[in-house]
Amino acid sequence: MSHYNPLIERALEGNMLALGRLARIIDDGEDGAGEIIRSIYRRAGRAHVVGITGPPGAGKSTLVNGLVRRCRKEGRKVAVLAVDPTSPYSGGAVLGDRIRMQEHATDPGVFIRSLATRGHMGGLSRSAMPLTILLDAVGHDLIFLETVGVGQEEVEVKDLAHTKVFVTVPGLGDGIQAMKAGVLEIADILLVNKADLPRADLTVRDLETMVKMAEGDRGWTPPVLTSVASEDVGLAEVMSSLTDHYRFLLDSDFLHAWSLSTAEAAVREAMRGAAEAGIMDLLERERAAFAEDVGKVSLREEDPITVARRWLAKLGLRDD
Ligand SMILES: Nc1nc2c(ncn2[C@@H]2O[C@H](COP(=O)(O)OP(=O)(O)OP(=O)(O)O)[C@@H](O)[C@H]2O)c(=O)[nH]1
Numbered sequence: 001m002s003h004y005n006p007l008i009e010r011a012l013e014g015n016m017l018a019l020g021r022l023a024r025i026i027d028d029g030e031d032g033a034g035e036i037i038r039s040i041y042r043r044a045g046r047a048h049v050v051g052i053t054g055p056p057g058a059g060k061s062t063l064v065n066g067l068v069r070r071c072r073k074e075g076r077k078v079a080v081l082a083v084d085p086t087s088p089y090s091g092g093a094v095l096g097d098r099i100r101m102q103e104h105a106t107d108p109g110v111f112i113r114s115l116a117t118r119g120h121m122g123g124l125s126r127s128a129m130p131l132t133i134l135l136d137a138v139g140h141d142l143i144f145l146e147t148v149g150v151g152q153e154e155v156e157v158k159d160l161a162h163t164k165v166f167v168t169v170p171g172l173g174d175g176i177q178a179m180k181a182g183v184l185e186i187a188d189i190l191l192v193n194k195a196d197l198p199r200a201d202l203t204v205r206d207l208e209t210m211v212k213m214a215e216g217d218r219g220w221t222p223p224v225l226t227s228v229a230s231e232d233v234g235l236a237e238v239m240s241s242l243t244d245h246y247r248f249l250l251d252s253d254f255l256h257a258w259s260l261s262t263a264e265a266a267v268r269e270a271m272r273g274a275a276e277a278g279i280m281d282l283l284e285r286e287r288a289a290f291a292e293d294v295g296k297v298s299l300r301e302e303d304p305i306t307v308a309r310r311w312l313a314k315l316g317l318r319d320d
């Protein structure tokens with residue numbers, strides 16, 4: 001039993017304030033985060049997690065806003081986590097996304113949060129995984145993760161999202177960029193947004209050619225779709241492609257394999273976190289003895305490796 005249980009109970013009943021508080025505890029990396037995950041983990045596993053990745057300004061937030069609107073019409077509960085790697089120092093919300101999503105601000109069926117990456121390499125904030133588990137556990141049917149894809153960073157989205165949508169816009173060299181970033185290997189849906197701009201058809205053709213060339217044994221050929229997110233054009237097709245892909249995963253072995261790999265990532269991450277916390281606690285408790293050893297290393301009476309191993313042995317992490 002965790003003393004977060006009353007809060008968790010209320011969040012499960014649909015209380016947005018309670019959910020917001022739990023999300024904050026997790027996002028701030030407070031000690032309670034682990035307790036919360038332990039309490040709710042078994043309830044998760046029902047949400048369809050969708051990654052929306054693409055270059056800055058491609059229209060990702062506008063698209064998500066439109067998709068959320070559609071989901072709400074069907075009565076589905078939705079959550080949006082937007083990751084903003086461009087402002088690592090803001091440590092919190094991205095104003096622009098808030099404004100664009102304002103339409104849903106008072107809707108209790110929509111949970112929206114912006115996360116800063118806080119320097120964690122890999123395109124997603126470290127709290128993205130536990131937050132996804134929380135949002136899943138309290139009954140969101142769909143969870144959108146919006147991330148800017150520059151270079152390889154978005155690849156980590158694959159650990160969290162069942163369905164990865166790569167958004168691009170008409171213009172020179174888009175297709176080539178997508179190839180470079182290894183996007184085609186992980187994208188499940190390719191979307192040319194801003195199809196109202198010139199040369200959208202060329203971009204579509206480029207991508208279609210590349211999809212054909214990259215065809216592997218995934219059992220799923222990524223469709224190349226077009227949209228004008230700002231005019232709500234093409235979003236019905238995106239929505240039905242999302243559903244098709246999820247159904248494909250459910251009907252194949254891929255979901256099982258995917259669950260195993262995310263479970264492994266979660267356990268590894270939890271181990272890393274626990275080991276780190278154990279080390280910090282130990283050094284805090286035995287500060288004087290540790291300072292003494294550090295002194296020896298600085299005087300070259302001992303080497304850092306030997307000293308580190310001796311300290312890890314106290315935690316049972318090394319026995320040699
Ligand atoms: N012409 C046109 N403009 C669009 C379309 N979709 C979005 N926009 C505009 O493009 C701009 C950027 O849209 P956002 O939704 O903020 O793009 P984003 O990819 O979320 O941007 P970042 O989060 O900053 O990476 C806004 O001014 C939108 O109104 C579209 O289909 N056509």
Ligand SMILES: [Mg+2]
Binds near residue numbers: 060
């Ligand atoms: Mg955005």
